[in-house]
Amino acid sequence: MSFRYNRLSLAIALVSAAASSQAMAGAFQLQEQSVSGQGTSWAGRSSNVQDGSIVFGNPAGMSFLDRAQVTAGTHYIDASSDISNDSGTQPTLAGVVGTQGSTDGDMIPxxxxxxxxxxxxxxxxxxxxxxxxxxxxxxxxxxxxxxxRYFGNYSDLEIITAQPTLSYRFNDKFAIGFGVTYNHIKGELESKTPNPLNPAASSDGTVNVKGNDDAWGYNIGLIYRPVESTTLGLTYRSKVDYHLTGDVDASNVFGGVGAGGAVFLNRSGDASLDITLPETIDFSVTHQLDDRWTVMAGATYVRWSRFDQLVVDNGLGLDINEQQDYRDTWQYAAGLSYKVNPAWTLRGGIAYDQSPVKDAHRSPRVPTANRNLVSIGAGWTPIPDLTIDAAYSYIWEDRADVDQQKANGTSYKAEYDNSLNLFGVQATYRF
Structure with a gap:
């Protein structure tokens, strides 16, 4: 036996959080940057100028806001996964045996x-x-x-972006905007490794990884109003290149049996990884039918094929080169809003997101498939200076089959049925 079976665990532990999420848009991309946009399933994200969240949706849209304003809010995620028909194997000195353990889909806090x-x-x-x-x-x-657990049992990844932005309005029809993004990424990932001398969870080894980085990107947006009732929006968000650095901690990782008995790895070392998060192109149209009804639609292209190969350098001396083979995807959305009176606006929308994960590479860290979304929302403006928005979305995915195997006999198969309740609330104050 050798440390070879730990290579995939280390690769996943360092980067799979940058390739998974049960919750939002395709793979690990989040949609949660606007509650007023959530009400229409983010249809019209780059063309529907409602409040300060247009800084993200399309920086050119700032030019069509008539006064200064602050928009802030939060989304609350309640996700679940039903795992069925699961099975696993792991190596022992006498051969491969079945892996025992829990079938718990409640893994998203x-x-x-x-x-x-x-x-x-x-x-x-x-x-x-x-x-x-x-x-x-x-x-x-x-x-x-x-x-x-041998394919990943814990992931915690966070990317926070700060975006200063300028926009210029040429006339009543056309504006352009540009924003620089400063992005901070940090994460803690963990996976287990089997002990061939004792195939029980209590005897597993553990690989825990922590890392972070800061990187720059940019956004460019265009808005064009050919007629007063119709707005076209186009937004480009650049790719961002990260060089994560951190620590690898290995505890009780089985390394073989020698003359002196079993050898276990208990060491810490440095680790680094280069990954690129994809660029997106977002096009949408918003059309005001009359004084009350507005319709919007949009399509987003995500160049996930940049997430292709993972090469991890680490202080434990392991050669890690893992193929991901993601595919480019599209997201589609349509929505409408109805202005009941000057104080109340009602919204609704549907959306469909393709998954970039191919069946052959889907793992417990990435048990995601194509997803569907329906949303409702409302905006309340009790006074001209203040608007409160609230929204609810229900997201469900196609069944996602996981079938992962390693050369040493470790495997895991399962069927995932994922769904999500998403609640949002935000406030906009104008001054």
């Missing part, structure tokens, strides 16, 4: 995702904005005795 924006018109043409939001992130916690 309840989570709040906050955001905030500030927009300040400078003059009739220029506007300044600042946004702080989370474009990517996840938390999954299966527990130490999860049956698929």
């Amino acid at each position: 309840h989570k709040a995702v906050p955001f905030g924006y500030y927009v300040q018109p400078i003059n009739d043409r220029w506007s300044f904005g600042l946004g702080v939001y989370a474009p990517f992130g996840l938390v999954t916690d299966y527990g130490d005795d999860f049956k698929g």
